[in-house]
Amino acid sequence: MQITDLNLSTRQVRAFTALAEHRNFTRAAEQCHLSQSAFSSLIRTLEDSLGVRLFDRDTRRVELTPEGRLFLGGATRVLASLRDALEDLGEHATGRRGRAGVAALPSLAAGWMPGVLAAFHQEYPGIQVDVADVLSESCIEFVRSGRADFALASMRSVGPDLQAEPFCRDGFYLVCRKDHPLSRRRRLTLPALSGEPFIHLAQDSSVRQHIEAAIHPAKMNGMMELDQLSTVAGMVRAGLGITVVPALTLFHFDSDDLTALPVETPGLTREVFVIRRRDRSLSIGAQALLAFMMQRRPQPGEKRGSRRAAALPRGRSR
Amino acid sequence: MQITDLNLSTRQVRAFTALAEHRNFTRAAEQCHLSQSAFSSLIRTLEDSLGVRLFDRDTRRVELTPEGRLFLGGATRVLASLRDALEDLGEHATGRRGRAGVAALPSLAAGWMPGVLAAFHQEYPGIQVDVADVLSESCIEFVRSGRADFALASMRSVGPDLQAEPFCRDGFYLVCRKDHPLSRRRRLTLPALSGEPFIHLAQDSSVRQHIEAAIHPAKMNGMMELDQLSTVAGMVRAGLGITVVPALTLFHFDSDDLTALPVETPGLTREVFVIRRRDRSLSIGAQALLAFMMQRRPQPGEKRGSRRAAALPRGRSR
DNA sequence: CACACTTACGATATTCGTAAGGATT
DNA sequence: AATCCTTACGAATATCGTAAGTGTG
Numbered sequence: 001m002q003i004t005d006l007n008l009s010t011r012q013v014r015a016f017t018a019l020a021e022h023r024n025f026t027r028a029a030e031q032c033h034l035s036q037s038a039f040s041s042l043i044r045t046l047e048d049s050l051g052v053r054l055f056d057r058d059t060r061r062v063e064l065t066p067e068g069r070l071f072l073g074g075a076t077r078v079l080a081s082l083r084d085a086l087e088d089l090g091e092h093a094t095g096r097r098g099r100a101g102v103a104a105l106p107s108l109a110a111g112w113m114p115g116v117l118a119a120f121h122q123e124y125p126g127i128q129v130d131v132a133d134v135l136s137e138s139c140i141e142f143v144r145s146g147r148a149d150f151a152l153a154s155m156r157s158v159g160p161d162l163q164a165e166p167f168c169r170d171g172f173y174l175v176c177r178k179d180h181p182l183s184r185r186r187r188l189t190l191p192a193l194s195g196e197p198f199i200h201l202a203q204d205s206s207v208r209q210h211i212e213a214a215i216h217p218a219k220m221n222g223m224m225e226l227d228q229l230s231t232v233a234g235m236v237r238a239g240l241g242i243t244v245v246p247a248l249t250l251f252h253f254d255s256d257d258l259t260a261l262p263v264e265t266p267g268l269t270r271e272v273f274v275i276r277r278r279d280r281s282l283s284i285g286a287q288a289l290l291a292f293m294m295q296r297r298p299q300p301g302e303k304r305g306s307r308r309a310a311a312l313p314r315g316r317s318r
Numbered sequence: 319m320q321i322t323d324l325n326l327s328t329r330q331v332r333a334f335t336a337l338a339e340h341r342n343f344t345r346a347a348e349q350c351h352l353s354q355s356a357f358s359s360l361i362r363t364l365e366d367s368l369g370v371r372l373f374d375r376d377t378r379r380v381e382l383t384p385e386g387r388l389f390l391g392g393a394t395r396v397l398a399s400l401r402d403a404l405e406d407l408g409e410h411a412t413g414r415r416g417r418a419g420v421a422a423l424p425s426l427a428a429g430w431m432p433g434v435l436a437a438f439h440q441e442y443p444g445i446q447v448d449v450a451d452v453l454s455e456s457c458i459e460f461v462r463s464g465r466a467d468f469a470l471a472s473m474r475s476v477g478p479d480l481q482a483e484p485f486c487r488d489g490f491y492l493v494c495r496k497d498h499p500l501s502r503r504r505r506l507t508l509p510a511l512s513g514e515p516f517i518h519l520a521q522d523s524s525v526r527q528h529i530e531a532a533i534h535p536a537k538m539n540g541m542m543e544l545d546q547l548s549t550v551a552g553m554v555r556a557g558l559g560i561t562v563v564p565a566l567t568l569f570h571f572d573s574d575d576l577t578a579l580p581v582e583t584p585g586l587t588r589e590v591f592v593i594r595r596r597d598r599s600l601s602i603g604a605q606a607l608l609a610f611m612m613q614r615r616p617q618p619g620e621k622r623g624s625r626r627a628a629a630l631p632r633g634r635s636r
Numbered sequence: 637c638a639c640a641c642t643t644a645c646g647a648t649a650t651t652c653g654t655a656a657g658g659a660t661t
Numbered sequence: 662a663a664t665c666c667t668t669a670c671g672a673a674t675a676t677c678g679t680a681a682g683t684g685t686g
Contacts, residue, residue: 007327007328008400009328026641035678035679037642037677038678040641042676051408052411056597057640058684059641062640063597066599067411070407074399075403077399078396081392085396086392090321092384280374280381284370286384343666343667344665352652355653355655355668356653358666358667359652359668362667377665378659378661378664378665
């Protein structure tokens with residue numbers, strides 16, 4: 001018989017090693033949770049399919065044949081490597097070990113994620129999380145290339161190989177000095193701010209694009225254009241102008257001098273999506289992380305990013 | 319589920335690796351000689367019993383899940399170590415490889431065995447033969463301790479743990495110089511030789527014991543006692559006396575000066591037995607060697623041990 | 637006769653292949 | 662329409678446990 005056509009079960013091999021150990025059918029059968037007779041025919045079947053007698057036995061004595069001794073070594077190794085593989089698999093399947101790669105907008109990665117990841121690490125200490133804090137476009141690329149299992153990003157239009165589902169909505173807030181006249185207004189809209197000196201982010205940032213789309217075809221009174229929100233915060237604190245940013249970035253502006261007020265212009269919300277590959281399931285670890293994040297997704301109106309929260313331990317991340 | 323209770327078949331694991339390789343149920347099923355539907359449920363059963371989804375599949379695409387990729391390594395290793403074990407076992411079972419340990423009387427080991435082992439090695443080049451050429455008592459000990467699988471020796475009374483079955487009978491021969499008057503006799507008996515100066519072997523040799531038992535209570539006219547047959551041969555050739563030895567030892571006396579004539583005294587035969595452990599089967603290699611030797615056992619009346627035969631290559635031996 | 641392995645046998649469970657179903661290109 | 666995986670289902674096969682059989686100390 002061809003080796004590749006041979007069908008062996010782990011049960012048979014385990015029965016073999018059990019009998020080799022006990023040299024006694026009855027006790028070996030007990031160890032395998034089998035009746036003695038079923039165990040007997042199991043051994044016989046094994047011997048038949050291998051074409052070798054593995055045990056010398058009469059009613060009184062059970063001993064390995066020389067070939068049985070030879071096979072015992074191989075059988076033990078096979079069972080050991082199988083056990084290793086199954087334990088490994090089991091640990092991943094139950095989330096005791098694993099890996100999850102997530103790409104996220106820098107605002108989410110810096111403001112909202114650290115606390116979430118800290119809690120996640122508490123619950124799943126064996127799962128390594130790799131974070132890529134990059135802009136939306138790069139997030140997509142991370143997912144497409146497989147470097148990330150999923151992404152939290154704001155691009156809706158992704159290729160057919162990816163799928164996007166809503167994650168959260170992010171309202172926009174005016175940020176200005178507390179002594180600025182606007183800080184006493186009840187209701188704010190984007191056009192109402194269009195006369196103020198405005199600190200912009202770069203043209204390719206999603207924040208800038210949301211703002212310009214919402215007020216189009218008008219424009220804000222831009223007086224400066226920066227790349228980093230923390231620099232924007234410094235400029236606003238210095239009284240050089242005002243700015244408008246999504247709620248999730250407000251932690252950058254967490255200062256006693258500044259205040260943040262919701263801007264109620266229809267269409268001025270940033271939508272964040274969960275983006276992942278369409279035809280490919282998430283690893284168990286990534287599934288756990290995603291479920292965890294979905295449960296703790298930022299609530300609309302919730303202002304995140306107090307210094308206390310941002311100072312939380314960040315868990316394992318790249 | 320406990321890992322130790324899990325029953326996996328090699329068929330399942332092979333199906334898994336086949337599908338991982340082909341990423342196509344139909345072709346993987348063919349490789350496993352299964353219908354596509356049976357193959358499908360095989361994979362499903364495997365996934366269920368492992369509790370992990372191993373493949374992402376729709377009607378168009380089949381891909382390993384992250385857990386599937388993880389398991390693929392383990393599964394490959396398991397199959398490889400199983401294949402190794404089975405090949406090893408198969409080679410031993412079919413006699414392509416193996417070992418046989420045999421203990422034999424020095425006379426058999428030196429005279430009859432070399433040619434037999436040479437032929438055996440031709441037919442079973444992969445079987446290593448270990449020979450112990452020791453006296454009968456040591457032969458028994460080799461078998462009892464397991465250092466030899468079986469022995470060819472002349473002791474009949476062995477313990478209950480061993481069994482002895484007849485192997486061959488060995489007639490006794492007078493050896494004297496060709497110019498000795500006895501060499502012209504037609505029929506020879508032991509008593510008829512009792513007057514001649516006789517070259518004895520040591521008291522504990524089986525040859526000496528056979529001779530003394532056959533002529534008891536009379537005695538031969540011993541004039542010398544030696545340990546080695548080759549020394550005996552030298553003495554006889556020098557004309558110091560005559561001797562009587564079993565046929566299988568005659569190769570020691572293969573000289574132009576000497577002649578060997580059968581001694582026809584009832585009871586004067588040496589019986590050689592195959593001795594082996596009772597409750598323990600022989601390794602396949604030992605079985606092959608024993609069967610081979612049984613087929614070629616020395617024939618009664620056959621005079622072995624010409625210089626030509628003794629010069630044959632001896633095959634592999636210790 | 638007590639113990640320990642084997643055999644007999646009916647019940648249950650598994651596995652197989654054929655054929656129909658459903659989804660995708 | 663063609664391809665490819667899944668499901669349905671009856672038949673063949675395998676496995677199990679109970680119980681009887683057999684051989685040994």
